[in-house]
Amino acid sequence: MSxxxxxxxxxxxxxxxxxxxxxxxxxLANADAVAGPDGQPYKARQVVFQTTPVGAEGGAGVRVxxxxxxxxxxxxxxxxxxPMADAQGYVTHSxxxxxxxxxxxxxxxxxxxxxxxxxxxxxxxxxxTLQLGN
Amino acid sequence: MLDKLTSSxxxxxxxxxxxxxxxxxxxxxxxxxxxxxxAARESHFADALRAASGGSxxxxxxxxxxxxxxxxxxxxxxIALGRAGGALAGAGSxxxxxxQTQPRLDGNSVDLDRERAAFADNAVRYEATLRxxxxxxKTLLSAITGQ
Numbered sequence: 477m478s479x480x481x482x483x484x485x486x487x488x489x490x491x492x493x494x495x496x497x498x499x500x501x502x503x504l505a506n507a508d509a510v511a512g513p514d515g516q517p518y519k520a521r522q523v524v525f526q527t528t529p530v531g532a533e534g535g536a537g538v539r540v541x542x543x544x545x546x547x548x549x550x551x552x553x554x555x556x557x558x559p560m561a562d563a564q565g566y567v568t569h570s571x572x573x574x575x576x577x578x579x580x581x582x583x584x585x586x587x588x589x590x591x592x593x594x595x596x597x598x599x600x601x602x603x604x605t606l607q608l609g610n
Numbered sequence: 611m612l613d614k615l616t617s618s619x620x621x622x623x624x625x626x627x628x629x630x631x632x633x634x635x636x637x638x639x640x641x642x643x644x645x646x647x648x649a650a651r652e653s654h655f656a657d658a659l660r661a662a663s664g665g666s667x668x669x670x671x672x673x674x675x676x677x678x679x680x681x682x683x684x685x686x687x688x689i690a691l692g693r694a695g696g697a698l699a700g701a702g703s704x705x706x707x708x709x710q711t712q713p714r715l716d717g718n719s720v721d722l723d724r725e726r727a728a729f730a731d732n733a734v735r736y737e738a739t740l741r742x743x744x745x746x747x748k749t750l751l752s753a754i755t756g757q
Contacts, residue, residue, distance in 0.1 A: 479630040489641030525645040536638030540646055540751040587644055590726070594637050595735050601633070604740055609747055 481531035482598040486591040488530060493591070495540050496523045496542035496584040500577050507572040518570035520546040520577075542583050546571055615624050622742045624662045628655060629736040635705050636729045646716040650725070653705035655663060 499521045506518040523540045532538035548571045556565030632653045633659040710719040 478627070478634050482634055485634070485637045485641045493644075525642075527611050527642055527648050530638075533634070535634055536642055536651070537646070538641050583644070590640055590643070590722070594640055594641065594729060597729065598637065601733060601736050601740075603629075604737060608744060609738060610744075 478533055479598055481535045483595060484530040485535045485537045486595045488528065488539060488600075489591040490542050490588055490595075492523070492525060492538045492587040493584045495539060496525075496582065497588070499523050499543060500581045500584060503572045503577045504574065504581075506570050507574050507577070509570045510558075510567055511609060517550040517563070517568045519550075520548075520570065520572045544548060613735055619743055619746050621659075621663055622739050622746070624657060626736065626739045626743065628653075628662060629657070629739060632732050633729070633736065634734060639708075640722070640727045640729065642718070643720045643725070644718070644719055644721050648720065650708040650710070650716050650718075651705040652708040665726060691706045717733050 503520050509518040511517055522544050522545060524542045525538050526541035528537050528539040529535065550571045551569040552566045553569060554565055555561055555567045558567045561567050632655060635651050635653045639650045642650075655709055706718060708721070709722075711724075713719075
């Protein structure tokens, strides 16, 4: 029954989108971080999606290929009294753009809901197929 | 004798398999709505059913094909790719590629609105086919049982 692979396809998408949500949460949590343990400010992370075959029939699922770090320069704020300030009195904050992250979050959450809906419909259809002949 | 009893159900059985195949293709498109460079697939139901039922097979086949063609919103935009006729079980009716209406910069050609609509439409048609099979089964049963 080829419709069983719908669960594999949509399941892979749900797991990829939840990883995207996790990355967004981590970015938003660190939006105001000044420096990590290595003395470097936090860099915004982004997931990279890639199509992956699911099941023997070649269904198109999704997987997270890589998590990349944004290389845009961090936000510099003039705060000479701050313990992490440099020689010129500037503190480097993380390069997270909160607006971008919120948009990313909404997009991920809608995509998640879409795929749950697909699984629900497939489940109902399969249940009705099981009742065939009743 | 027995295959004459069930031959009226053959078309619906094939349609059911093709509907579930289409459901799988659409699920793949929805899953990849955010994947850069993904090309949306689209299965052509009427062609697939024609290939599966071996051309025009009397009134059942043509009736089914007419219904399939009537459902085809957007079929005129399909690119005829990989539509080799053949056996029903998966190998024959390879889905083609959908033509995008609003191109995106990341090379993804999934139109989520269209996919959602197609998914709902396909789910209803799948259920309808199920009911046809169910009804014919009941009719046959009552003929066998006798009252």
